[in-house]
Amino acid sequence: MENIEKKLREEAKLLLAEKRVDVIIGYEKGTLPFTATPCFITDPENAEKLVWNACCVQNLAKFVHDVISQHKESQKRVKPEDRKKKVVGVVGRGCATRSIVLHLQEKQYDRGDVVIIGVPCTGYIDGKKLAVQIGGEEVLEGSVEGDQVKVKTASGEKSITLKDVLADNCLTCRFNNPIISDIMIGENAPPMDPDHEYDEVGAFENLSTEERWAYFTKEMGKCIRCYACRQVCPSCYCKVCFVEQSQPRWVGIGADETDTQVFQLMRLFHMVGRCVDCGSCSAVCPMGVDLRKFLKKLDKDGFDLFGNRAGSSMDDPPPLSTYKENDKQDFIFDP
Template sequence: MKDIQEQIIKTAAQLLTEAKADIVIGFSDSSLPMRATPCFITNADDAQQLVWNSYCLNNLAIYLPECFALDPHVKEQKPPPKVAVIAKGCDGRSAVGLIKELQVPRENLVIIAVPCPGMLDATIAQRLIGTSEIVSAEESGDTVIIKDQTGKETKFDRKELLAEACRFCTHRAAPVSDMTIGELPKGGEALAPDERFEEFSKKSTEERWDQFCRELSKCILCNACRSACPNCYCKVCFADQTRPNWTGTGGPLRDVISFHLGRMFHQAGRCVDCGACVRACPMGVDLRTFTYKLVKDAKELFDYTAGFDIERVPPLIEFNVDDSDNFITEPE
């Protein structure tokens, strides 16, 4: 991955030097082990800060709408900046969705596609290590050697530490790009079948609802999932509106369910299964089982996969006489 990192640094510096980009969004080293920090490079000399490793887990597309947000207090708006973003498969697909929804001007965005080997999740590593704090991690081929604060070293197979979304990902490269670095992987099979989702899909409607309510009973309505999601860019969320008041801000389970049902409905045909919402949740709510069901339904009912075609609108916005209506006429 060092070769990829060097090319990223070189490309970012070149884009900034030639004024083809005003900002490059990428990753820099973190002060914490097994993590990388999103960073914004505006000077070619600072491109050396950019890194590319197994911990570049965040979906960088979440920062794009703010880069192009208009200032409501200014009559004459500045020209929109030219923004370059280092894009894994999920970043690239989220960027495509934002372009389609007119949150990001395509002509001002430079998508730099990079190959994603699947990112490692520090929280999974910490759970496997136990209570002793992780102080360092090194990779040797497919082996990850983790050292804790007691000095003990533990070896893991890389696949054991993969983020859940990466473990089941079948789209590891940005489908739309302006520049590519390295050899991009083609779409293929996931590293492992998602047995938890398959088990959920086989359940009856009543059993699914029971599981949904049990899982959401953990939620404290902190809105971390909303804040981490690239698709949640509304200036005023429906959950924050008071006229009308769609849902409460805490307490009864009905408020929690109203919030998540509304948010998940808004994700239908838009979610790219990046896992940002799950990683952000402080209570460990398994949102992915439910959002992944939406991803599967969009594909099976409408032959639609989010983030691949800039021209085609999401399935809940268009109407086609051939669309499946079994979910209305013959619900499960």
């Protein structure tokens, strides 16, 4: 890990110094233990701030899209001959590069607008799991040493196996190495456990309709509609989201429970063939809504029906943007 971090800083510094990129999007040390904050580095000297460890959670592709689209918007007011190009460098783990592949397929920006510094990934720590392990106490200090997480709280020190606090999506990750990269740092990481990817979904499918509905309403009942999941999702980049659209108004803004259900249902459904299972939405959710249970189903269906895994290859277009003449149609009603 230290080697990767060191090399990452060197490469980032070089890219900025040679002016091959205008900004590097990476992670810096957070203000609390076990946190890392996304950061934007423009000065080569500041490249030393970059970190790469098991606390880097958010999918950085979101910021790539934000920076590039804001820049493009600002260039609209500039005379064509004076327009500047902005190249964004990004520290890309497997899921972030999948999101970038999706952005490229959806023609959000060009491949030349982004320089990907690929990093191998062995998963990140799920803050909610960690809180459970230490009984919800405040973490005073902490570090990751090999496969052990050392946590210091007011009631003493504790050592936890890293695997017990890794996020669910990391444990069964299929693409923990970058799909595309310009510079690859370090060796490819060992594979995780993708064979059990859909275990949870399969178990849920076997429940009765009423049990599934009860679970859905229970989970969505927690939602306070802060829209953090939407804000953090790299696939949610609509300029005007349907929840804020008022002509027509799709979803009511009151406290009605069905409005919340419909909001979540439709946001989830917008992720068909576009969810890369980066876990950012679950990680930022303040209420701990189990979004992954539903997103993973879309992923599973996308693969079962159309053989597509979101963003897994540049040659594999998003499933809803294409069709095959012999697509499955056993769901079609025939009287």
